[in-house]
Amino acid sequence: MNTGLEAAIATTLKELYGIEQANIDLQETRKEFEGDLTLVVFPYLKVSRLSPEATAEDIGASLMRQASDVSAYNVVKGFLNLSLSDAPLQSAMDQMLVDPQWGIVPLNPDLPAAMVEYSSPNTNKPLHLGHIRNNLLGYSVSKLIQATGKQVIQVQIINDRGVHICKSMYAWKMFGNGETPATRGIKGDHFVGEYYVRFDQLLKREVAELMAEGYSEVDATKRAPCMIHVQQMLQDWESGNPEVMELWNTMNAWVYEGFNATYDRLGVQFDKNYFESQTYVLGKKDIETGLAQGIFYRREDGSVWIDLTDDGLDEKLVLRKDGTSVYMTQDIGTAIQRFSDFQMDSLTYVVGNEQDYHFKVLFLILQKLGYTWASTLSHLSYGMVDLPSGRMKSREGTVVDADDLLDEMEAGARRISEELGKVEGLSLEEQSVLYRTLGHGALKYFILKVDPRKRMVFNPEESIDFNGNTGPFLQYTHARICSILRKSGHAGPWTWEDIHLADKEKEVIKCLSKFPSVVQKAAADQNPSDVAGFLYDLAKIYNGFYQVHSVLNAETPQNAAFRIALSRQVAGALQRGMALLGIVAPERM
């Protein structure tokens, strides 16, 4: 909205002081001062050889002559406050009115696609609050990238093999007596998770017994009968033992059914699943290639390493001495696989910040291997969700289960809606849709409004709020506008000649006009919290307007028509913005 103004300022600075490449610090005027935009003039004092006030005065007077958008100015110390005429606001609004998807760049099939990996669950236990943050971030970042016109391929990698998986398999074999999620009447992921816990309890007992016989804890763990069975099971799995494979398939299928139910509730979906049982063999030949190129080196014992000490990192193992692969090997292979599977120009990993080092190393290795796309890899490193007491610990039973939390959110939405008497006239079906919309909206906003990179605290004792800076606040603002629009009937025509913009109206347009740039910046920074913050500001400013100006009973019919149009734009921006966060904007609540 101020690009023309910046050009005018540059011209002025050149004329007055001969500054060629001026650094223009133009910011929004703080609300305690008169004006819309403020130019900080301190940087020009050395050239102007005048006091801050005199310099600001000169620039202001010159701008009044040259820039038609500037209607007035005042000077406070070294700050030149400029008041804008209505023209830039009017043209900003004109732009929104002609574009129903204003703020979102439509899909451009000519642009290369982007890939986003997120979720990445283990198939031995259900999803928890940490996965929820991961899923919401991955989904939202995907939507943000789509809002730049790119196609997005959403993928997850499922950790479906390994010792931890065999543990729940072994426990089920021992204690299951053939029961299934169906016979127990619980979700498959929870069902399998219970057996994982059962195994842990069994292991603890066996370790305790062995330690009583004098073994150290490490030795006891190695010698525990159940661990020996599990190691054997893993070997049987790797050699394709039919019985083990069948059990593995059966139990994983239970888990997937459970995961899919949770994904459905969260509204996330994936275009392709990568399974570790398939990808864990990848990467070995790439290590061989790199070995030939001298990027890796082989030690005497046969293991293969890369020396990253020149890059300030350590030496890293990429292949064990027995030739089997490690986590890094797989990730190298999987990345290469993905770029051959799909035409894409970037790959974003949504993974917790505990793995910062891993990804630093991974990206560096891929770069050294000479892949040009290595520079487009990024790690959206998000902070853990902590409890007030610290980290969630499954052993202490403090993990917040994803399904339980969603249930609680829906129940909370129900309780509040009923208390406020908002459900009259809604069918049971409509009610349950509403509770889901509001409960999930509250949870999603609660998580996404926080800077992803920072760790955040969640207190399960205090339920997530529905008042103040919350999802339901945005939803409420949207619903209230929809109510107005339903009652507005056929608004007549209006033109700018009919309208004298009130301050509150200017504020709304000013805020609204930032929407497209906020979305683009949030996409570039992979930061949904920017969108959340914007939506909150917008809703707050609109509510301030709503409080003092009547839309439907405006002073003139033209004014009413204008305010209806303005309200519709706000509702549209709220709806599209919330959609970027995976939040549904209800039409009534």
Added chain:
RNA sequence: GGACUCGUAGCUCAGCUGGAUAGAGCAUCGCCCUUCUAAGGCGACGGUCGUAGGUUCGAAUCCUACCGGGUUCACCA
């Protein structure tokens, strides 16, 4: 110990490419529904921006040191 990261109101968070008197929400205490949905609006209360230096006309923001939290440095994934 090395590396990375965080420290802002009682609590949860904004602000960080340097700019004016550091902002929200929750909580606490008031006020506003015969007018478009009060899940709303307005006000009060609440801060030596971890500490100490430095750079600068100007520092919550940049630099250094220290203090305090977290993560990570596996032939686990």
